[in-house]
Amino acid sequence: MNKTSVGERLFDWTNMAVMTVLIVATLYPMLYILFSSLSDGNRLISFDGILLWPQGFSLDGYKAVFSNATFLQAFKNTFFVLIVGLTVNLSLTAFGAYFLSRDGVLLGKPIMFMIVFTMFFQGGLVPFYLIVKEYGLLNSLWALILPSAVSTFNLIIMRTYFQSIPKELEESAFLDGAGHYKILFSVFIPLSMPVIAVMILYYGVGHWNSWFSAMIFLRDQELFPVQLVVRNILLENDNANMIGTSTLQHSQSVAETLKYAAIMVTTAPILLLYPFLQKYFVKGVMVGALKG
Amino acid sequence: MSETRLGKDLIRNKWLYLMILPVLVYYVMFHYVPMYGAIIAFKQYVPSKGIWGSEWIGFENFQDFFSSIYFFRVIKNTVLLSLYNLLFGFPAPIILALLLNELKSSVFRRITQTITYMPHFITLVVVAGIIRYFTLSDGLINDVIAFFGGERIAFLQQPESFRAIYVISEIWQQIGWGTIIYLAAISGIDQQQYEAAKIDGATKLRQIWHITLPGILPTVMIMLILALGNLMNVGFEKIILLYSASIYETADVISTYVYRKGILEFDYGYSTAVGVFNSVINFGILLLANYFSKRVSQNSLW
Numbered sequence: 105m106n107k108t109s110v111g112e113r114l115f116d117w118t119n120m121a122v123m124t125v126l127i128v129a130t131l132y133p134m135l136y137i138l139f140s141s142l143s144d145g146n147r148l149i150s151f152d153g154i155l156l157w158p159q160g161f162s163l164d165g166y167k168a169v170f171s172n173a174t175f176l177q178a179f180k181n182t183f184f185v186l187i188v189g190l191t192v193n194l195s196l197t198a199f200g201a202y203f204l205s206r207d208g209v210l211l212g213k214p215i216m217f218m219i220v221f222t223m224f225f226q227g228g229l230v231p232f233y234l235i236v237k238e239y240g241l242l243n244s245l246w247a248l249i250l251p252s253a254v255s256t257f258n259l260i261i262m263r264t265y266f267q268s269i270p271k272e273l274e275e276s277a278f279l280d281g282a283g284h285y286k287i288l289f290s291v292f293i294p295l296s297m298p299v300i301a302v303m304i305l306y307y308g309v310g311h312w313n314s315w316f317s318a319m320i321f322l323r324d325q326e327l328f329p330v331q332l333v334v335r336n337i338l339l340e341n342d343n344a345n346m347i348g349t350s351t352l353q354h355s356q357s358v359a360e361t362l363k364y365a366a367i368m369v370t371t372a373p374i375l376l377l378y379p380f381l382q383k384y385f386v387k388g389v390m391v392g393a394l395k396g
Numbered sequence: 397m398s399e400t401r402l403g404k405d406l407i408r409n410k411w412l413y414l415m416i417l418p419v420l421v422y423y424v425m426f427h428y429v430p431m432y433g434a435i436i437a438f439k440q441y442v443p444s445k446g447i448w449g450s451e452w453i454g455f456e457n458f459q460d461f462f463s464s465i466y467f468f469r470v471i472k473n474t475v476l477l478s479l480y481n482l483l484f485g486f487p488a489p490i491i492l493a494l495l496l497n498e499l500k501s502s503v504f505r506r507i508t509q510t511i512t513y514m515p516h517f518i519t520l521v522v523v524a525g526i527i528r529y530f531t532l533s534d535g536l537i538n539d540v541i542a543f544f545g546g547e548r549i550a551f552l553q554q555p556e557s558f559r560a561i562y563v564i565s566e567i568w569q570q571i572g573w574g575t576i577i578y579l580a581a582i583s584g585i586d587q588q589q590y591e592a593a594k595i596d597g598a599t600k601l602r603q604i605w606h607i608t609l610p611g612i613l614p615t616v617m618i619m620l621i622l623a624l625g626n627l628m629n630v631g632f633e634k635i636i637l638l639y640s641a642s643i644y645e646t647a648d649v650i651s652t653y654v655y656r657k658g659i660l661e662f663d664y665g666y667s668t669a670v671g672v673f674n675s676v677i678n679f680g681i682l683l684l685a686n687y688f689s690k691r692v693s694q695n696s697l698w
Contacts, residue, residue, distance in 0.1 A: 115600045119495050123508050126492070130511050130568065133526050134518075136536070152539050196419050203416040210405035215416060219423060224679065227430030228671030229632075229651070230658035234447060235430045253422045284411045313519035316633055320659055331521050338525035339637060367522050374517045379510055386576055 134375070141165050141364035145357025164358050165365030174325065174333060175366075181245060182329040186311045189249045193307040194300070196254050201262035202288045223256050233320060247321035248314065248329065258306055265299040266292060301384045309374060334366050437669035450665075457669035466653060470670075474649040478627045480563050486623055488567050489574025490616060494604055496575060497582050512572025524637035527565055528552060552638065555646040562634070562647075577619065578612055585611035617693050625682030628674055650674045 136155055140148055144160030151159050169175050203209070204216055226232070232251070241247040269292060277287050293300070315331035322328060328336075378385075406413060437457055439450040461467055492512070499505040515523070530536045531551035538548040551557040589607050598606070632651035639647035650670060658667030 109599075112600055115498070116500055119498055120504070122495060123499065123504070126571075127508060127511050130515060130572070133530070133568075134514070137526065152534075154536065154540070196422060199415045200419040203412055203419070206409075206412060209409050209412055210402055211413070215420065219419075222423060222427040224682075225431060225675065226427070227432070227434045228668055228675065229654055230664055230668045230671060231433035231436060231447070232426075232430040233659060234436070234664060235426070235433050238446070239425070250422075251426050253426070254419060259419075284415065288415075309517060313517075313521075315519070315521050331519055334525075335521045335637070338521065339528070363525070367525060371518055371522050375514060378514065378517055382510060382513065385513075 134371075137364050137367050137371075141361060141368045143361060143364075145360040148360050149357070162361065165361030165363075166369070168358050168362045169365050169369050174328075175330070177326055178328050178330045178333040181327055182312065182331075185245055185248045185329060186308060189252075189311045190304060190307055192249055192253050193255075193258075194303060197259050197262055197303060198288065198293065200254060200259050201266050202284070202292060204259070204263045205266035219256055219259065236321065242321055243323045243327065244321075245327055248311075248317050251317070252310070252314075255307065255310070258303055262296075262299055262303060265296055269295055298384065298387060301381075302387055305381055305384055312374065330370050334370050337363060337366055434668055434672055436665050437672045439665055441665040453665075457666045458673060460666055461670050461673065466648075469645070470648055470650050470653045473646055474628055474630050474651075476646075477559055477562060477630050477649060480559050481566055481630075482623055482627070484563050485567050485570070486620065488571045490578055490612075492571055493575040493578035493582060493612075494608060496579065497608065498600065498604070509572065509575070512575075514572070515569040516573035518569070520633050520637060523565060523569060524634060527561060527638060531557075531561065553640070553642050555643045558639070558643050558647045561638070565634075577615060581612040581615040582608060613693070617689050621682070621685045621689050624685035625678065627681050628678045 139155050139158045142158040142161060142163070142165075143151075143155075144158075144162045145164065147159040200219075204212065204219075206212060227235075236242070236247055236251055239250075241250065273291055273295075274287055277291050282290070313331060315329070315335050318327075318329050318332040319335070322332070433447050436447050436450065438452055438454060439447075440453045440456075441447070441450045445451075496505055496508060499508070532538065533548045533550040537551070542548055549557070551561060585608065590603060593603050593607060628650065630649045630651060632649070632655050635647055635649060635652050636655060639652070651674070654667045654671045654674075657663045657670065
């Protein structure tokens, strides 16, 4: 009964082989960065071919990253944007989602339409830039927080979740004399931890990975977030001021591994956390897809 | 009559409206005001007069774009890059989802999923850095080419390799993440259909073709409409991280052109006109795709 045919077994083995190739192709670039970041710079420069383990071993790249003032300042800026940004994101999204999940509010539908409309029509990059400039946000970290305070996609995910909370809970709270704010904070929020986790992840990864707004809105290097500093190092070889070493040869060697160490330091936090959080991310996609 | 109804509603739900107020302020300030600011496409923008005070010039900015030597180039590049991306990037996660679904070992499936989802979270800055280092003339890919006796090529300086680099890296980054929605659609298919097919002696491939594919077709159609609606919407972030003047010939798309003209060269009115032109075309394509899908498969966005 359960005997598998030759054709079926051939299919299974081919499938496994294709998947293995895909896994290698996905992982290798990341491993390459990891190996390079741990290598000895001079040996790395002269190395040709496929890197399968670190060339020599040295933590100079990481030391250069963590002892560098520009980098440390950039981390501070990114954490500021992350913490303040998340606070703004979460409060506005929760307020918006709660309002939009209420029945019997006269302006509920028009307001929902007004919000969803922005998913299809935007003013475009240049008017957006000029307006942010007119608000006086240029060269301020608030330019990385306020213009992206609410993501419509996330707002809809949270609203969908709120709509699935049984009405009886809310009604009994009303009978006990609770107002909307009390109901939101003591009934809805405690019941919505999975979706709040999704929100923290989506908004958080967004802040952590963002660089373009910083590039167009910020002028002073002291304000740059981590990703913008990394971009300048990777793409413009702007690492001369990163390394304070004596000999030319040594500084070239550190410059080589510094690039890879910088990538590791900015990417590793997400990649290390991610397997534990995977199910929440996936849940977010699913809830979003149901509505979207 | 209706005014008193609205008034009563505003009073009765005042705490609720107070809650949505900051959200509305956000949408007005950062979405609707910029949308209205797009009127500078029809103005001669002068910084000292600002968006509202600058003078109207009708369609002059648009005419400048239509008669510019860049008009044809950026449109061609946008459409080609998008089409290649759609042609190779759209089916990739569907195929992967079908293959993942057929994996016997659930442990192996979970490992494959976890690993292929990962690149989705890597920032474009890093992805662009990896692409740059791997394609250098003394980079990894060229080392392999040289090992097999080929000639070293600085890929990122070659206009003819840009589209391939863009599409391949896009697939690398998004193939795994793209499967989530299709895997969910597959899990919704009635298992009895497979049992019946097995009894009838249908092979794996036949089961995929006759049960799984039709089962996920509605999802595929919706995703296709959305992808078509974004056909002229090639994002600029990855491109401005990768391109250089030597490959503008193939790499410069509408959005990068807007970015360069507007943000770098301060030609605000003109670049906004290019952006507005792009949005109008996009919306038109979305309507068309939706219309055809409705006619052909009864699946539509609205």
